[in-house]
Amino acid sequence: MAMRFSENADRMDVRYVAGLARIALSDAEAARLQGQLDDILAFVGELKKLDVSGVEVTDVATEAQNAWRADVPIAGLEREATLANAPLARHGQFVVPKVIE
């Protein structure tokens, strides 16, 4: 799929990005969000003023490293209690709208 972002990097195509995020927007919402997100992107654009060449990234700030647990089975959540929160469940499974004709 071709990217359909606007040519100005600081002005996003709100409808397109909302589609990626699986959020339907009304016209009024899209218009309001466009203005607010333009403001926010202009604000976070401040970061471009910093020289970050040669700086490593921080993804987690503290000493945490990949943690391993013993390779033994542990109980998950109980099926009934878990399915009780589903909007629709049948035969011990989540139900979704039909995806295959």
Add this chain to the structure above:
Amino acid sequence: MSADLHDLGFLEVAEALTQKRASSEELTMALLARSEELESKLNSLTWFNREAVLAEARAADAARAAGDNRPYLGVPIAIKDLLNVKGQPCTAGSRILKGYVAPYDATVIARLRAAGCVFVSRTNTDEFAMGGSTETSAYGTTRNPWDTDRVPGGSSGGSAAAVAARLAPAALASDTGGSIRQPAAFCGVTGLKPTYGRVSRYGCTAFASSLDQIGPIARSVEDATAVYQVIAGLDPHDSTTAARPVDDCLPNVRAARDLKGLKLGLPKEYFVDGLHPEVEQLTRAAVAQCRALGAEIVDVELPHSKYGIACYYVLAPAEASANLARYDGVRYGFRAEAEDLQEMYEQTRAQGFGAEVKRRVILGTYVLSSGFHDAYYLRAQKVRTLIRRDFDRVFARCDAILGPVTPSPAFRVGEKTADPVQMYLGDIFTANVNLAGICGLSVPCGFTTGGLPAGLHIIGPAFADARILQIGAAYQHATEWHKQQPKI
């Protein structure tokens, strides 16, 4: 026992129960009665169930009568409506989780339960903890007990307001960019954001996983320490928790009387234009108090401070956009009626999420998307390193940092809702602490002429939680600000 059981703090309640001066049932009833009386003005709670909670309290009393002498058995505590308590609703302030009942306990809840605590109520929060005022909650705005025309701060505004209004002796809350410390400052109570990795987030509704941390809001540093001590520590369910032991710091916190031998840094970047003059004056008075208690105060620099909010508002929405992908109308909560799966996803999220959550999920999706990832997300991760290094340099010569918690006292309901960037700037002194993964404490340090509380921010290096708690306790031993009560 006096009629004012609701006035007792967490450790006072524990003592009253241990000495059999009151029962958990009496205490819990007092808190529920007060909640029923004041909630029409405050809206700090999203749930309490008299019968269910009283049954828990009676069970604690029965256990104590049978010889169970756990120190916190029967002590009531309020829980931010973001943390799973088995059998209780957990809405995260969102319409999309309306009707969800937690099928398990968060680790912090399991630990408090093992200690004997009673989960008396659930507290309001900005939707998915995204906000600084509780105004983004789908369940209405919480009001500040000091002035009900004003916000309590957020996102843990419900926890802070409930503790300030004496609806609970203490509460659990969470802090991603200031969500414990800012409402604690606005409501005149004490709030701790522990070091990243000190407290498990298993069972906490995830917002931004590299920043989220759970901590206590209480009416004193001692009470906050007692709760922190129960919830901290390694958890196999959260791989970011540190394997370091959690020392029992409560005796030292209770004994803290002075700050002799401590070097405390005062960043010049925290006293800049835009800082409310009365907040500045109250903060400087608190710093002078720390000096009088024996601390050496030194000027320090955190040159990348001003980039913190921009950095945070790239990284936190990015992580949120991934974490909130799970709300798809399939496994829990709200589902919109639709013809096909795609429309079901899009309508569920359109109708289930509020405006702030949509804004952040869309922003986060954008900064992670192909073509913009390097310019925004990757760059922000590098700026995060610069912010972290600033703190490393200061902590090489200082034991802790002092400053204001918020740039202003509590603002009026509706004052900032139209301008997201103005709302985001409220986190200017707090978000950097999350970005650096270090710990921060907010303690009440006085009132403006309008009667609004301000907070002193005590920032410590990673895993120096006990140290900042001792500093806060010494300060509270010398001051009375944390003992002031709002008249509601």
